Amino acid sequence: xxxxxxxxxxxxxxxxxxxxxxxxxxxxxxxxxxxxxxxxxxxxxxxxxxxxxxxxxxxxxxxxxxxxxxxxxxxxxxxxxxxxxx
Numbered sequence: 001x002x003x004x005x006x007x008x009x010x011x012x013x014x015x016x017x018x019x020x021x022x023x024x025x026x027x028x029x030x031x032x033x034x035x036x037x038x039x040x041x042x043x044x045x046x047x048x049x050x051x052x053x054x055x056x057x058x059x060x061x062x063x064x065x066x067x068x069x070x071x072x073x074x075x076x077x078x079x080x081x082x083x084x085x086x
Contacts, residue, residue, distance in 0.1 A: 004058065004059050004060075005058065008058060009058055009060065012054060012055070012058060015051075017043060017047060017048075017051050018051045018054065018055060020041070020043075021037060021048060021051045021052060021055060021061075022055055022060055022061065022079075024037055024040065025037075025052075025055075025061050025077055025078065025079050026079040026081075028078075028079075031064050031065060031076035031077060031078050032076060032077055032078075033074045033075060033076050033077075034048045034049035034052050034075070035048075035074065037052070052075070052077055055077075056077065059080055060079070060080055061077040061078065061079060061080055062077060062078055062079075062080040063075055063076070063077055064076055064077065064078050
């Protein structure tokens with residue numbers, strides 16, 4: 001289990017985009033990809049993808065699946081609450 005740096009978590013959640021991404025993933029019953037999240041907002045795919053990676057580094061979201069998509073990889077995340085939904 002990854003140790004959570006709560007000071008870093010507090011700093012990152014001051015960012016409205018990261019807070020929105022975390023809330024969207026936490027509220028979703030299904031794993032979400034950056035593309036799926038970007039479609040739900042006015043945010044770019046690159047921006048959402050960046051924030052998902054940062055939240056994963058903090059241990060707040062968990063990568064549960066990767067799928068090849070036309071020369072790229074779609075990564076799906078869930079809220080890291082200690083329960084596996086994959």
